Amino acid sequence: MFKKIGHSEIAKLLSEWSKESTVLVPTRADGVTTWAKWDGRDVSFLDWYRNTVVPPKSFLLPMLEEMFRFQKGKDGYSLELPPSDGRKQVIFGIRPCDARALAIIDLVFREGYEDLYYVNRRNNTTLVGLACTSPYDSCFCTSLGSGPGDARGVDLMLTTAGDQLLIEEVTDKGKELTAGASGLGKAAEADLISAREAVELASRKVTRQVDLKDTDKALLANFEKAEFWEDIAAKCVSCGICTFLCPTCYCFDINDEMDRQGGARVKSWDSCQFALYTRMPMENPRVEKWRRVRQKVSHKFLFYPLSYETTGCVGCGRCIRRCPVNWDITQVLNSLTAKVA
Amino acid sequence: MPQLQHEARALLEQGKVDYILGFEPGTLKFSTTPLITKNKEDCARLVVNPFIANNLSVYLPKLKGRLGIVVKGCDSRSVVSLIQDNKVARDRVVIIGVPCAGIIDLDKIEQLVSRERDEIDDIVRQGDRVAITLGNGKKEFPLVSVLADNCLACETPIPKECDILLDPTDTLVTDPSAGQQRIQEVESKSVEERWAFWEKQFERCIRCYACRSVCPVCFCERCFAEETEPQWVSPAPHWQDNMSFQIIRSLHVAGRCTDCGNCERACPVNIPLRSLSKKMVDLVDELFDYKAGTDKSALPLMASYEADEAEGVFR
Amino acid sequence: MSEQTEFEPKLVGFLCRWCSYAGADLAGTSRKKYPANIRIVKIPCSGRIDPLFVLKALRLGFDGVLVSGCHPGDCHYITGNYRARRRLALTKKFLEYMGVDPRRIQASWVSASEAGKFTDVVTAVTNEVREAGPNRLFTEEKEKRATATA
Numbered sequence: 001m002f003k004k005i006g007h008s009e010i011a012k013l014l015s016e017w018s019k020e021s022t023v024l025v026p027t028r029a030d031g032v033t034t035w036a037k038w039d040g041r042d043v044s045f046l047d048w049y050r051n052t053v054v055p056p057k058s059f060l061l062p063m064l065e066e067m068f069r070f071q072k073g074k075d076g077y078s079l080e081l082p083p084s085d086g087r088k089q090v091i092f093g094i095r096p097c098d099a100r101a102l103a104i105i106d107l108v109f110r111e112g113y114e115d116l117y118y119v120n121r122r123n124n125t126t127l128v129g130l131a132c133t134s135p136y137d138s139c140f141c142t143s144l145g146s147g148p149g150d151a152r153g154v155d156l157m158l159t160t161a162g163d164q165l166l167i168e169e170v171t172d173k174g175k176e177l178t179a180g181a182s183g184l185g186k187a188a189e190a191d192l193i194s195a196r197e198a199v200e201l202a203s204r205k206v207t208r209q210v211d212l213k214d215t216d217k218a219l220l221a222n223f224e225k226a227e228f229w230e231d232i233a234a235k236c237v238s239c240g241i242c243t244f245l246c247p248t249c250y251c252f253d254i255n256d257e258m259d260r261q262g263g264a265r266v267k268s269w270d271s272c273q274f275a276l277y278t279r280m281p282m283e284n285p286r287v288e289k290w291r292r293v294r295q296k297v298s299h300k301f302l303f304y305p306l307s308y309e310t311t312g313c314v315g316c317g318r319c320i321r322r323c324p325v326n327w328d329i330t331q332v333l334n335s336l337t338a339k340v341a
Numbered sequence: 342m343p344q345l346q347h348e349a350r351a352l353l354e355q356g357k358v359d360y361i362l363g364f365e366p367g368t369l370k371f372s373t374t375p376l377i378t379k380n381k382e383d384c385a386r387l388v389v390n391p392f393i394a395n396n397l398s399v400y401l402p403k404l405k406g407r408l409g410i411v412v413k414g415c416d417s418r419s420v421v422s423l424i425q426d427n428k429v430a431r432d433r434v435v436i437i438g439v440p441c442a443g444i445i446d447l448d449k450i451e452q453l454v455s456r457e458r459d460e461i462d463d464i465v466r467q468g469d470r471v472a473i474t475l476g477n478g479k480k481e482f483p484l485v486s487v488l489a490d491n492c493l494a495c496e497t498p499i500p501k502e503c504d505i506l507l508d509p510t511d512t513l514v515t516d517p518s519a520g521q522q523r524i525q526e527v528e529s530k531s532v533e534e535r536w537a538f539w540e541k542q543f544e545r546c547i548r549c550y551a552c553r554s555v556c557p558v559c560f561c562e563r564c565f566a567e568e569t570e571p572q573w574v575s576p577a578p579h580w581q582d583n584m585s586f587q588i589i590r591s592l593h594v595a596g597r598c599t600d601c602g603n604c605e606r607a608c609p610v611n612i613p614l615r616s617l618s619k620k621m622v623d624l625v626d627e628l629f630d631y632k633a634g635t636d637k638s639a640l641p642l643m644a645s646y647e648a649d650e651a652e653g654v655f656r
Numbered sequence: 657m658s659e660q661t662e663f664e665p666k667l668v669g670f671l672c673r674w675c676s677y678a679g680a681d682l683a684g685t686s687r688k689k690y691p692a693n694i695r696i697v698k699i700p701c702s703g704r705i706d707p708l709f710v711l712k713a714l715r716l717g718f719d720g721v722l723v724s725g726c727h728p729g730d731c732h733y734i735t736g737n738y739r740a741r742r743r744l745a746l747t748k749k750f751l752e753y754m755g756v757d758p759r760r761i762q763a764s765w766v767s768a769s770e771a772g773k774f775t776d777v778v779t780a781v782t783n784e785v786r787e788a789g790p791n792r793l794f795t796e797e798k799e800k801r802a803t804a805t806a
Contacts, residue, residue, distance in 0.1 A: 031448070031611040032545065050457070053609055054547065063547060064577050137370060137459035235375040237399060239554035241609050244547050253576055268577035269547070276567050324555045324607035325395060326367035326374035527753065536755025536793060565708060573708050581794045585711055588754060592707045595746055617754075624749050629742065646738035648728065651745035656764035656777055 001175075002187035003167040009183030010043045010165070014092065016181055021088035021126070024059065026052055035059070038092070045093065050134055055098050055247035055318065056091050057105065060121045064268050067117070067254070071262035086124065090177070093130040097141050097316040099153035101247030102127070107308045108250060117267075126173050129154030131195075132202050138317030140208040140330055146314060148206065149199030159195040161187075166195040210333045212301070212311065218336040219302040226290060232332055233293035235325045240271035242296065242319035242327070248312050253280070272296060297332060345411065348437060348505050350384040352409045358435050359406030362397045363387040370459050371447060375400070387411070389510065391445040391466050394489075396601045398557040402428040410434055413441040415491070415601040417500030418634025419557040422597045425634070425641050428560050438500030442511035443484070443492040444602075445471065450487050454480060469514045485516045491602035491615060494520025502637060523616045524623070539584060545610045546583035548576070552604035552614055553590060558597035565589060591617045596625050596642025599633050665719035665785040667694040669778070670709060671766075672702045674732040676724035678768035683775050690775035691782040694722065701725065703736025707747040710761060715794050720760045720785035724777070727765040737765070759788040 005013060017023050023038040026049040033052045069080045102122070109115040110122060132139075132148035141147055151157035155174030159166045166187055169175045178184060222228050243249040253270035257263050270277060273292050277284050286292045304312035313329070320328050345363070352358045360379055365386040367374040373392050376383060377400065389411070397410055398419040408429075412420060417438055423429045445466070447458045454461065454473055463474035469484045485493060492498075498513040500506065527535055550566075553559045566574050566586050573589070574582040591598075598618050605614040625631050628651050631642050639645075671677040677698050683690060695718075699705065702725025713721045723744055725737040741763075748761045762784070764777045 030542070030545065032609075034545075064579065134460070136457075234377040235400075237551075237554040239551035239607070240547075240549035241551050241607075244549045245609060255575060255577055257575055257577070266575075266577045270576075271549070274550070276563070279567075280569065320369065322609045324551055324603070326369060326372050328368040328374075331368055530755075532752065532755050532757050534755070535753065539754055573712060581715065584754075585715060588711060588751070589708055592743075592747060592750060595750075620753050621746075621750060624746060624753075628745055628749065643739065643742060646735060646742055648738070651741055654745045654748060654763055655741060656762070656780075 001169045002192060003169070003178060003184045004161065004164045004187045004191050005167060005184050006164050007043070007046060010046065011041065012183050013181055014038050014043070015040060017090050017092075017177060021090045023090045023092055024056070025092045035091070049093060049130075050132070050136060051095050051098070051316065051318075053318070053322070054245060055101065055316070056094050057098070057101065057247050057250070059089060059091060060102065060118055060125065061105070061109075061250055061252070061269075064266060065117065067265045067267055069262065069264045077262070084120065088124045088126065089121075090126045090128060092128045093158075094127050094154065095132055095316070096129055096146060096148065096150035096153065096157075097139075097314040098247045099127050099129050100146055100150065100314045101153075101316070103153045104248045104304075104308075104310060104312060104314070105250055107310075126156075126177055127154045128174075128177070129157045129170075131157065131159040131199055133160055133198065135202060135206045136317050136321060138208065138320040139206050139315060140210055140317060141315035142203055142206045143208075143210040143212065143330075144311055144313060144315045147199065148202035149195075160198045161191045161195040164191065166191050208317070208330055210330045211337050212333065214337050215301050215333055216305050219298050222336070223294070223298070223302075229290035229294045232297075232335075233290040236273075236289060236293050236327050237325055238273050238275060238289055238292065239324065240269075240273055241322050241324065242329075243271040243273055244269055245318040245322055247314060247316055247318070248300070251277075272299070297329070301333065344507055345389055345437065345439075346384045346387050348507075349387055349409060349411075350381045352435055353379070353381040353384065357407065358409035360404060361387070361409045361411075362400055362404075363411040363437075364389070364393040364395070364397075367392075370461065371445075371464055377404075389439050389507065391443065392447075393439070394444050394603065394606055396555070396557050396603050398423060399555060399603075401434065401557070402560050406433075408434050409437060411437045411439060412500050412503065413439050413444075413601075414495060414497040414500050415441075415599045416557075417502050418497060418599040419597075419601060420634070421502050421637045422558055422599065422634035422641075423560070424637045425639060426558075426560070426597070431637060435505070436500065436503040438503030438506040440500075440507065440509040441492075441495070441498040441513060442466075442509070443488040443495070443498070443513045443515075445487050446489040449489075453482055453486065466511065468511065484514045485519060488514065489602055489606075490520050490523065491600045491619070492520075493517065494600065494619065497635075501635070520619070523613060524620050527616055527620075540580055542612050543583040543587065544580045546578055546580070546587075546612060547610060548578040548583060548586075549609065551607040551609065552587070555603045555607045556594065556598075557601075558594045559590065561593075565593075587612075587614070587617060591621050594618070595621050596629075596631055597633050598622055663786060663790055665693050665782060665788075665790070666717070667720045667722055667778075667782060667785060668713045668718045669694045669696045669722040669724065670699050670702075670705055671696055672704075672725040672732075672737070673698050673700055675726035675730065675768050676702075676764070676766040676774065679724075679766040679770045679774040682768065683771035686771050688771050688775045690778040693782045693785075694778050701731065701733050701736035702740035703731070703733065703738075705740050705743060707743060710744075710747055710751075714756065714760065714791060717791060717794070719788070719791040720762060720781060722762045722764065722777070722781050724764045724766050724774075727767055730767065756793065757788045759784040760791065 025038045026045040027036040109118040155171045157168040251270045300312035364373040365376040493516045731737040752758045762781045
């Protein structure tokens, strides 16, 4: 079902949603585009927002999360789970790539194995997508079977249609948000056409392309070639930017933070690019840098396709945009397939 | 530029080096990327322009063989600092010096024109001005308004320790007061306000360690931040641990940091790290009259002492 | 208000085993009185001091840190105290820039025979840290507010 809303009505809509849920919107703070709880007024992000630096996965897999507290008593330790935050959250303005990324994380933490912390948050989260109008030069979503208007993965999809926003109700969860909401009009055929044109225009702006036809084959064929990977990894400095800012990366570390009486078990982000990754429970099997870089590429473009029939990459381009040495995954992928051909 | 390509190619051809470390055009607008190669044909891709921001000396300690490295003034001091710390031998590196005319700070340009870098059509440096093209429009700004802060404060744009010095392309326009401005802003606050300021900055740190990874003088095999017995800082990004990490990192690089500005440039969440590193550079100079990476035969700062210095600190 | 009068600072003292620790020992055996606010950690040489110790002490909630070693020229290991001086001078100045009250980070030269100087130093340092007030540097914002109104 399609509806539409005028820009001037958005604030009212967000206010209504704020009564029931925590509404998160893009904002700019200290020069960084990030997510924040909506302040009840400002919707100017509709004019300038392209995408956030840290992806919205941080609201489902928090950077830092207390799993439980423990206390030493007379009869040993007692455990206490954190108060369950049952509050609903609406991520307003999530980009199609980041929403698809959450669907990919679902494969790991919701389907098959259920991570309660993740699943609870995920169930309480509604994703309101906003189709891109000005993709970055680092975006390459169209090469991954997606695009600036891709509604798979969101609950509601908003697309610019002239001076209005077209609303597509993608899931029942999305319909719950629009049901009874004020300021929504019925979309006409012309609005649909106008929205489609906007998406097509945006798609044409995604100029970065990768050919993934034989990538998995090339990765398999070159998997053991140390020299090949050493070349690819040469300029990588092994920081965690590409993985931490990746909307599908989910690796975590667990630590007990203790004082004398007890403490908390906390979970925080970890990165396969760190030399000491998994060193705590055992050894890091990927001591050399090239093995870590190979893991990053192979996990997303070989292991994911093998296990889940999808790539573990959505083409958001953050890893390219933010890499301090311009290590570019698209360049690597293209050189891989060129090598096989 | 042909001069650099020619020199680098000759070094490889004559077998004087095994690798060339330089810059080639990056895959994003106005970006460059490190080029690390054994192949003489690759030398044709080497560039020198106002966007060669990386400090390539970060790669030196881990690369084997003889290395030809392209350096700016600040980077050359990092190389010297690494020589002082025995992380690389002087006779293992052939230093190709770029007389640096300053690095353009793309964040400043984005702010000036209210556009992100990929939406800008062209940035051209013309002497002490810079012309920015946006669609059909062209805007001009003084160079000092777009140069990186560390360049504005630069005292050594021309590499002193080098084997080959390239011809200058332009002269550096400095403005030391502008380079110092942010540090003075912090100093104008009360101690309580300063701590609150830094607390706010470090709340958004994601602990990606990019600041450490791009830093040539953060060469420890195992960083104190990852020690577990004892665990000095939690690996989880509490602001307290983020801040502790950065305070100690600053102290560890004291006397080694050359204010190349790459920690701040790498930070994905815009933490003003240079406001720490530059202050440390100033303190080291003020207290011990020491400038990092200016004398390859000198002992590292913390491995030496004078009998009469910093006397007010001890009762 | 009452907090100011009741506040008793907790200090950690890192004392070199050759001079300052022996000085503290002498103060004890000579029955000289000094504030009980200080907890002493014996270190092999003031040169052993690492900025991490100072920061970790503040992180653990100590209100002040004292580092004490042999007088310049008297180091058992010849140069350890000179190195400590470099490190500590930088640590103190840098932490002041970050927002740590410089009164919280203190250093002294106390020889094995200077029991009097040791008690004077500990007394003076305790008083200065008392003036600086409780260390709330690393407490969470909400806890800070809670303690301020308590």
